[in-house]
Amino acid sequence: MAVTERLYYSDSHLIEFEARVVDLSDRVSGWTAVVLDRTAFYPTGGGQPSDTGTLNGSRVVECIDDGEQGVLHVVQGAAPARSAIVRGRVDWPRRLDHMQQHTGQHILSQAFVTLFNAPTRSFRVLAASCEIDIELDNPTTEVIERAVELANNVIWEDRSITILNVTPDQAAELPLRKEPAREGELRLIEIEDFDLTPCGGTHAYRTGEVGMIAVRSWERAKGLTRIEFVAGTRALADYRKANKSARELAALFSTGRDDAPHLAAQVIEENKELHRRVRALEELAAGVEAEKLLAGARDGVIVQVFDGRDAESLKKLAHALIANPQTIALLGSRDKDTARLVFARSTDASGDMSALMREACAIVDGRGGGKSDMAQGGGKNVGKLDDALAHAAASLTRP
Ligand SMILES: [Zn+2]
Numbered sequence: 001m002a003v004t005e006r007l008y009y010s011d012s013h014l015i016e017f018e019a020r021v022v023d024l025s026d027r028v029s030g031w032t033a034v035v036l037d038r039t040a041f042y043p044t045g046g047g048q049p050s051d052t053g054t055l056n057g058s059r060v061v062e063c064i065d066d067g068e069q070g071v072l073h074v075v076q077g078a079a080p081a082r083s084a085i086v087r088g089r090v091d092w093p094r095r096l097d098h099m100q101q102h103t104g105q106h107i108l109s110q111a112f113v114t115l116f117n118a119p120t121r122s123f124r125v126l127a128a129s130c131e132i133d134i135e136l137d138n139p140t141t142e143v144i145e146r147a148v149e150l151a152n153n154v155i156w157e158d159r160s161i162t163i164l165n166v167t168p169d170q171a172a173e174l175p176l177r178k179e180p181a182r183e184g185e186l187r188l189i190e191i192e193d194f195d196l197t198p199c200g201g202t203h204a205y206r207t208g209e210v211g212m213i214a215v216r217s218w219e220r221a222k223g224l225t226r227i228e229f230v231a232g233t234r235a236l237a238d239y240r241k242a243n244k245s246a247r248e249l250a251a252l253f254s255t256g257r258d259d260a261p262h263l264a265a266q267v268i269e270e271n272k273e274l275h276r277r278v279r280a281l282e283e284l285a286a287g288v289e290a291e292k293l294l295a296g297a298r299d300g301v302i303v304q305v306f307d308g309r310d311a312e313s314l315k316k317l318a319h320a321l322i323a324n325p326q327t328i329a330l331l332g333s334r335d336k337d338t339a340r341l342v343f344a345r346s347t348d349a350s351g352d353m354s355a356l357m358r359e360a361c362a363i364v365d366g367r368g369g370g371k372s373d374m375a376q377g378g379g380k381n382v383g384k385l386d387d388a389l390a391h392a393a394a395s396l397t398r399p
Contacts, residue, residue: 004070005038009187010163012099012202014040015053015090021080022070031061032079033072039063040090043071047123048102048201053090056080060088093233095202100232101125103161103204104151104213105132108229110177110195111150112136116143119178121224129216129230129238136225144218144227151213158208159192171198211235282316290320300326300349303393305385309333311340311376318344318374325349330356330392332385339364339385340378343392347373356392363388 007014023035034055043065044050050063058077066072073088080086102125109120109132118136136143164187166174171186177197180186189199191207204210211232218227230238243257250260253267293302302321306314314331321329322344328351333340341360343353357375361368364384368377379388 003068004036006071007038007040008042008202009200011040012095013205015092015095016040017088018085019088021082021084021086024079024082025072027074029074032075033064034075034079034086035066035070035072036086036088039071039073040088041071041073042090042095042098042202046199046201047105048098048125051090051095051098053088055088056086097233098125099202099204100210101130101230101234102201103207104155104210104229104231105130106189106191106195106197106199106203107154107207107210108132108147108151108213108227109134110191110197111147111154113177114194115147115150118225129228129234131226131228133221133224133226139218139220139225141218144215144225148213148215148229154191154194155207155210155212158206159194160206161192161203162190163203164188164190214238279312279316282313283320286313286316286320289317290324293321294324294327297327300324301328301330301393301396303330303389305332305334305389307334308336309340310335311342311378314340314342315376318342322346322349322373328396330389330396332389334382334385335378337382338378338380339366339382339388340376341368341385341388342374342376343370344374351396356395359395360388360392363391 007017017038017040019036019038021034022037025033027033041051041053041060041063042048043063045065052062053060055073055075058075058079060073061076062074064072064074105123112118112120112134116136118134120132120134122133124131166186166188168183168186171180174196177195180198186198187200188196189203190196212235213229213231214235216228216230216238218225246257246260250257253260253263255263293304314333318329318331321327325346325348328345328349329343331342341357343357345351345353352372353375354370354372357368357370357377361377361379364379365381366377366379368375370376
């Protein structure tokens, strides 16, 4: 039975090491799982993804914690021979990133406990950010930012982080942030005068190495508060991305980055006002247009197809038309990818507009309905719009 000595337990910054191959097995992927007598590679676990790197130059794509069997190093390419001495190398940028996120999580979790007595229930390192789920009642951005501020102060105070190995009896006497998830000897991570918690992950030497913590977003999730945060190099990458978006948005308004939200809100307000004015002008125009259409109508029936008019605009025109006695309006519009229809009649004219509309909509592969004097609908078969109107007009003349 093979047991791997976990070098990362005692030194999170050790990235080069020598070890002996004690076991080899084939993976279904066609790659090889290598078990070593000692390793600096951290295997996936505790919300922290696996390290990657090389063994004798061959790619280590993932490491899996196989419990008593030790750590499986999944090697892509040439695998070493059993009993061979191999040289391992852990990818440092990835390790540093994971240490920053993971240590950042310890600090942020303790900040929520210190300020709000809000324990962390779970933690995940995702591709570009991290998530913690905490028991925080009545979360607000202000409350969360208070914890973030405390966490960053702890980072900038550059406190020491030490590893303590204790017995369960010793642990029982200590103020641990969370209950140990395993039995036997415990590995505790202590952040100087701030946090003490059992953990098997890789952590920074000092809090300063975490750099900074920033919250991207938060939401309520399953009775908990889910906080998305970034630490260290991820915080910088996220700032660059956010700054780029903000500056691109600002350029659209020909303004500076920090003035963009105010100007965007102003433009949206102006746009709403313009819409109101367009509607008012359309009403005026509809009256004029209705007169013109009525002048050319036969027996008070107007059949007309337009381009690019929305349903609201068609309805305005229909209302203007049926303000005249003995009038029926069958209106259609090719509005981008949609065929729109509005049928209406004056109160003294006869015909069931709703029934006509249902038949017409079937022709344009859509749906519609309404009342007997006013109905609307539409469909996606714009090419059949003329047919639909012709069908409705023909139906009117039938006894
Ligand atoms: Zn940890």
